[in-house]
Amino acid sequence: MRVGTVREIKNHEYRVGLTPESARELVVHGHQVWVETGAGLGIGAADSDYESAGATIQPDAKTVFDGCEMVVKVKEPQAGERAMLREGQVLYTYLHLAPDPEQTADLIRSGVTAIAYETVSGPGNSLPLLKPMSQVAGRMSIQAGATALEKAHGGRGVLLGGVPGVMPGRVMVIGGGVVGFNAAQMAVGLGADTTILDRDPEVLEKLGIHFESRAKTRFSNRANIQQMLCEADLVIGAVLVPGAAAPKLVTREMLGCMKPGAVLVDVAIDQGGCFETSHATTHADPTYVVDGVVHYCVANMPGAVARTSTYALNNVTLPHALRIADLGWKAALKANPHLADGLNVSGGKVTYQAVASELAYDYVPVANVLG
CATH class of the missing domain: 3.40.50.720 (NAD(P)-binding Rossmann-like Domain)
Structure with missing residues (x-):
């Protein structure tokens, strides 16, 4: 051939x-x-x-x-x-x-x-050809979010890891799959106050065992998402429905309680995005602001590395x-x-x-x- x-x-x-x-x-x-x-x-x-x-x-x-x-x-x-x-x-x-x-x-x-x-599937309903790019995108999401949080890029001016005497930034990861797990690993490694939300009790249990006290877990429902949004400096959208459009888990109305300059990184943007206010961006112009919240929605994040x-x-x-x-x-x-x-x-x-x-x-x- x-x-x-x-x-x-x-x-x-x-x-x-x-x-x-x-x-x-x-x-x-x-x-x-x-x-x-x-x-x-x-x-x-x-x-x-x-x-x-x-x-x-x-x-x-x-x-x-x-x-x-x-x-x-x-x-x-x-x-x-x-x-x-x-x-x-x-x-x-x-x-x-x-x-x-x-x-x-x-x-x-x-x-x-x-x-x-x-x-393309694998044993146990895995997605082996998506996994490596999900790993890359999950890790990059924290890098991208940390940069977007800098004041010069429109963010709150928060250092995710904090410094002695100053609280670290709060990171909220929606979805505990491959993207979410890798995002949480990076956030925890930087010293951020990290919480992962997921709907699957088994996933939450595995995350709890892996991260122990270094990251918190919460069940993903509308009330918990809303509460965490109000507290977060950086939100990572890491949900996936294989082959289908991503569910809109964060509506525009829900942005109302977020801190000015907080950052949303929508890793699900290839599948339409999991934030109602998301639209695809490029590495040339990666962010935009809606209701005071910075959105990073680059549709080919791994292309940067x-x-x-x-x-x-x-x-x-x-x-x-x-x-x-x-x-x-x-x-x-x-x-x-x-x-x-x-x-x-x-x-x-x-x-x-x-x-x-x-x-x-x-x-x-x-x-x-x-x-």
Whole structure:
């Protein structure tokens, strides 16, 4: 199979779908790899590194899209990229379709087979291809929030860890999954007064055992969220419903009691955000203010630490890429039900139930598509 990767064109997105090492693995398996020139520069990988791995450098994205049976990316295809997709081609990347009707419609029209990293499953209902970026985003959320809290960036002027004789900042983490756990680890490490909210008693128990007295836990309901919002300096939105739009857990009305200059970081923004007042921002212009509260809603947070993120991502995406290339997408999905969970759109049909429900499309089970 001819497999390609292109330079990401989303604002300040420096990650790349295939590292030179991943390209080499595909070549060793007998496949051709085409790489758009400059695709790896954001992680410090030159064209010559890909050529040394056995890949062929192509002059532009169109050549890669036109000539490859599978395209491996990081972020969802932008409008210009979607116009280059075609029926029978495999697109393997993050998609986040539920809050993105335009992208979904374009993928349906193209006839492409679109496999989404974020819905590929693992044992115990885990999301192994989402996990490393959730780890990165969770840790970055505290860095980003700490910066936004600085007075020069519109925040309250609070140092999260405090200093002797001065109280530390209060951090509220909504959601105790991978993002929330990693955010809490960073907040606790800085010495912040940290509270994690979740609805699952088992998750709360595990968090309590892990953090002991270093972080507090509370059951997530409207009353507790409202109370904690009034006290918090920094709020991390870390909720996830796999494949579906994130629930709006914080309304605009609830912002009324927050301290002026407090900060919201919405890590769920890829799935539409969990704050009613959230809208996606970029690394070029990451924050805005609503009712005196600073919002940080960058939709590709891990792109800022592109090298770490790309290698962490390739560690988990490459095995499935090899399986698809070796067997063909239908045989690969038939052989691996976890990978089959990643199929969101194929041949003009929506094959992921949460996306179909959210955007009012007919749902076609993956099994029907695989025959």
